[in-house]
Amino acid sequence: MSVEVAGTAGAKPDGPLKLAVPRGSLLDGTLDVLDAVGVDTAAARSESRALIFPGEQITLVTMRPSDVPTYVEAGAADVGITGKDVLLEQSDRMVYELLDLGYGRCRMVLAGRVGDESLGESQRRLGMMRIATKYPRIAERHFESTGRQVETIEVKGSIELAPLIGLADGIVDLVATGRTLKENDLEVREEIVECTARFVANRVAHKLRAAEIDGLTAKLREATGG
Amino acid sequence: MIHPIPPGTRDILPEEMGELRRLHRALIEVFEGHGYGEVATPAIEYDEVLARGDGRTANSAYRFFDERGDLLALRSDMTVPIARLVASRFGGAEPPLRFSYLANAFRAVRPQRGQMREFTQAGVELIGAPAPAGTVEVVEVLEATLDAAGLDRAVIGLGDADLFRQLLTELGVEGESRNAILGRLAMHDLVGLEVELSRAGIAAEQVDTCVALSQLRGGREVLDQARAIGGAAVERATARIGETVAALEQRGVAGRVQVDLGLLRDLGYYSGAILEVYDPAIGHVLGGGGRYDELLRRFGVDLPAAGFALYLERVHVAQMEESRRGGGS
Numbered sequence: 134m135s136v137e138v139a140g141t142a143g144a145k146p147d148g149p150l151k152l153a154v155p156r157g158s159l160l161d162g163t164l165d166v167l168d169a170v171g172v173d174t175a176a177a178r179s180e181s182r183a184l185i186f187p188g189e190q191i192t193l194v195t196m197r198p199s200d201v202p203t204y205v206e207a208g209a210a211d212v213g214i215t216g217k218d219v220l221l222e223q224s225d226r227m228v229y230e231l232l233d234l235g236y237g238r239c240r241m242v243l244a245g246r247v248g249d250e251s252l253g254e255s256q257r258r259l260g261m262m263r264i265a266t267k268y269p270r271i272a273e274r275h276f277e278s279t280g281r282q283v284e285t286i287e288v289k290g291s292i293e294l295a296p297l298i299g300l301a302d303g304i305v306d307l308v309a310t311g312r313t314l315k316e317n318d319l320e321v322r323e324e325i326v327e328c329t330a331r332f333v334a335n336r337v338a339h340k341l342r343a344a345e346i347d348g349l350t351a352k353l354r355e356a357t358g359g
Numbered sequence: 360m361i362h363p364i365p366p367g368t369r370d371i372l373p374e375e376m377g378e379l380r381r382l383h384r385a386l387i388e389v390f391e392g393h394g395y396g397e398v399a400t401p402a403i404e405y406d407e408v409l410a411r412g413d414g415r416t417a418n419s420a421y422r423f424f425d426e427r428g429d430l431l432a433l434r435s436d437m438t439v440p441i442a443r444l445v446a447s448r449f450g451g452a453e454p455p456l457r458f459s460y461l462a463n464a465f466r467a468v469r470p471q472r473g474q475m476r477e478f479t480q481a482g483v484e485l486i487g488a489p490a491p492a493g494t495v496e497v498v499e500v501l502e503a504t505l506d507a508a509g510l511d512r513a514v515i516g517l518g519d520a521d522l523f524r525q526l527l528t529e530l531g532v533e534g535e536s537r538n539a540i541l542g543r544l545a546m547h548d549l550v551g552l553e554v555e556l557s558r559a560g561i562a563a564e565q566v567d568t569c570v571a572l573s574q575l576r577g578g579r580e581v582l583d584q585a586r587a588i589g590g591a592a593v594e595r596a597t598a599r600i601g602e603t604v605a606a607l608e609q610r611g612v613a614g615r616v617q618v619d620l621g622l623l624r625d626l627g628y629y630s631g632a633i634l635e636v637y638d639p640a641i642g643h644v645l646g647g648g649g650r651y652d653e654l655l656r657r658f659g660v661d662l663p664a665a666g667f668a669l670y671l672e673r674v675h676v677a678q679m680e681e682s683r684r685g686g687g688s
Contacts, residue, residue, distance in 0.1 A: 147639065147684065208642015225469055229547035331550065336644060337637045339547070340516055340619065343576050 150191050150338075150345050153205055153213030155198035158309070159330055162236040163214050167193075169356035170349065190345075202226035202333070211338035212346060217328035218307050222268045229339050231350050232332040235357045241271060243323040244314055245296060245303040252302045252322065256281065265295030266305040275305070275325045293317040367468065367476025375675075379479075382675060383461055385507040386481045390459035393500045395483045398458045400440040402465075406430040411657050412439030413628055420467030420476065433465040438628070438651065438666060441484045446658035454487020454662055461671070474643065475672065482648065482668030489663040490650060491603040494632045497648065497665045498603075499612045501634065508674050510681060513645065515615045516576070516635040518622025519600055520649060525592035526569065532559045544573060545623045573621035579604055581618050596620070603632055628654040634667055640680035645673050 154163055154177065164174040176186040177193050186193040194210055199222075201215035206226045213228075216237055220230060243264070245252045255262045261282040266272045269285045276283045286301055288294075293313060295301040307328065308314060308321065332353055334346055364370070371379065387397060406422055409432050421433035434440050437460045449456055461481045468474050483500055485493050498515065505513045523544055527537050536559035543552040549570055556566040568588050575581040582597045582604070600618060607613035624633050624647055633649030648667025655662045 206642065227546075230550050231547075233550045335642050336547070337639070337642050340576060340617065340635075340637050341514060341639050347574065 148192070149188060150212060150342060150349070151210045152191050152193055153201045153210035153215070154193050154195045155201055155213075155215050155330075156195050157198055159198055159214065159216060159237045160195075162234075162330060166234060166236065166353065166356055170352040191349075199223070202228050205333050205335050208335045208337055210335070211342060212332065212334045212349065214330055214332055216307075217326070217331050218268065218271070220331060220333070221271050221326065221328075224270070227336060228333040229336060230331050230333050231339075231346075232353055232357075234330040234332055234353065237330040238327065239307050239309040240321075240327050241268065241305065241325040242308050242321045243275075243303055243305050243325065244308070244319045245322050247318050247320045249296075251296075255302045262303060263301040264303055264305055265292055265301035267292060268305055268307075271325065272305040293319060365476070369475065369477075378678075379671070379675060382508060382671065382678070383481070386504055386669075386671075387459065387461060389500065389503045389507045390481075390483055393457070393483075393496075393503065395457040395459035395485075395500070398441065398444065398460055399462060400434070400437070400444055400460075402433055402463065403431045404434055404440060404443070406432040408443055409434060409439055412442055412654060421465050435466050436464050436668060437462050437480055437482060438484060438654070438668070441486075442654050442658050442660075442664075445486050445655065445662075446660045449486075450660065455493070456486040457483065458486070459483045479671035480646075480668040481671050481674075482646070482666055484664060484666035486655065486664045487662040488665070489652070490599065490631055490665075491606045493663065493665045494603050494650060495606045495610060495612075497667055498607055498616065498634070499610060501636070501648070501667050502612050502615055504669065505615065505636070508678060510638050510645075510674070510677055512640070512681065513615060513636060513638045513677070514617050516619040516622050516637065517600060517603065517616050518619045518633050518635075519596040519631060520624065520629040520633045521599075521631060522592065522596035522620060523569075523573075523623065525595065526572075526590065529590060529592045530559075530561055530565065532561065541623070544621070547573070547621065549573070576617060576619040576621060579618060581620065585620055599631060624649060632665070636667075636669065638677040638681070640684060641673065641677050643673055644670075645677060646670050 164178060167174050172191050173188055177195065184195050196204065198215045199219050201213040202219060202223045204210040205213040205228045214234065218241055252262055261284055263284045263286060264272055265286045265288050267288065269287050272285050292304050292306045296303055297317060314320065332350065339346055423431055425431055441458055445456060461479065463477055463479050465477050468476060485497055488496060501515060523541060527540060532540065536555065539555045540552065540559060543555050553566055553570060556569055572585060572588055575585050582601050585593050585597050604613060604618065607616055622633050622635060628651045629649045630652050631650035635647040636645040638645055646667060646669035650665045652663040655664055
């Protein structure tokens with residue numbers, strides 16, 4: 134009779150690790166970091182319209198940054214990279230946040246029109262500010278934790294438009310260089326939180342593919358100096 | 360005409376019901392074969408009775424007043440109702456007591472794949488059997504249950520609910536920062552965990568120790584890795600886990616077990632050994648359990664206890680995914 138020792142049977146997971154890669158502004162930084170840890174990104178860098186780039190140890194799956202928590206939570210991707218802004222906005226998604234990758238640094242801010250007092254005036258006279266944002270939950274949490282009442286207006290497109298034509302008194306948005314704000318005559322009034330790219334993992338994959346995920350985490354930590 | 364039903368609930372039609380019934384019968388057979396008689400309790404209980412077991416029923420979505428103005432709540436699991444049942448109906452009985460159940464429970468989760476607001480749990484409670492023997496028996500039943508469900512690849516994570524609580528006490532972390540740290544740990548937010556630990560005034564190397572500790576999972580060897588990290592709390596927790604693992608190995612039922620020092624269950628009543636169940640075919644946890652040696656005392660019965668519960672619908676999803684993957688093999 135063979136003696137069963139803890140951890141020996143273990144699961145034999147299927148195929149290469151699936152890594153969710155964010156398209157958009159985090160893509161270049163992500164591919165650079167993946168190159169640095171020895172993941173082949175040539176196919177993902179090509180002009181290909183493909184969404185999935187199979188590899189021997191790691192398969193890259195490209196998607197919108199805001200979809201990364203959805204895929205990782207469900208286990209459709211084992212691990213992923215996305216911005217802290219996305220994780221904060223979708224804080225009810227159960228994913229393990231393993232590492233701050235340091236790149237893609239930007240700030241979540243409250244901004245208003247230069248020289249315009251409508252934020253303060255609405256607060257004084259109406260008791261609440263009207264805030265346009267793509268991040269309603271981050272905005273609501275920020276104002277709640279600072280004891281102010283706001284009406285958040287969720288918009289999908291160019292958020293800078295909202296205060297310019299009177300939809301809102303101000304905006305809560307992600308700012309990298311601040312150029313877009315400046316070009317639209319907007320200025321930062323409050324800084325809410327600083328956001329960087331994060332390495333996340335599915336809860337079950339983190340348990341069942343521990344060696345692979347720990348190895349990748351260690352290499353990523355080294356490559357990003359975290 | 361289409362008539363809506365509340366979010367997170369669903370109808371079950373004959374084909375699915377047939378498969379679920381087969382699963383029900385297989386599980387109940389395992390439970391009864393191990394001496395765990397099936398019990399049923401009301402789906403609605405007095406809110407204050409449920410709150411006695413888990414002070415966090417405030418997050419129960421379904422609370423309402425009856426015609427007398429009493430506050431009722433839908434149960435969010437079966438462990439608390441069974442603790443209540445043991446105290447009221449088996450007060451003088453000779454322990455250990457063994458019960459099993461297959462029952463619906465209700466939670467205010469965001470409905471999504473594999474997670475509903477009304478869901479079925481299948482599990483056992485072993486009342487009056489202390490660690491490690493009681494824990495070992497529960498793991499043994501859990502193994503047999505997973506075998507009966509045909510989930511050959513399923514893994515049982517075994518951790519210790521007191522490890523980080525005791526470690527933080529050892530480090531002198533109390534009050535709000537303690538809760539913040541345990542919260543980060545439960546969510547496995549390692550970046551936030553590091554921030555909270557530093558904010559609590561813990562030295563940099565001990566911060567690294569705590570984070571490293573939460574990442575230790577695998578075979579028995581992780582207990583040695585943990586011991587190398589040192590400290591009285593780690594020593595005690597690894598001794599408890601080691602004792603359980605040794606007993607499991609002796610009974611030949613340790614094969615599925617993975618030691619996991621980062622395990623934290625989000626229910627408030629666990630102490631000592633805690634369990635979680637995974638299957639590689641699905642990304643959600645299949646179930647969990649562990650010891651709750653203090654829970655019965657809240658109902659006036661001072662007995663150690665342990666148990667587990669599987670989310671039946673997720674087990675069913677895992678069965679389907681596994682058969683798809685294996686082509687039925």
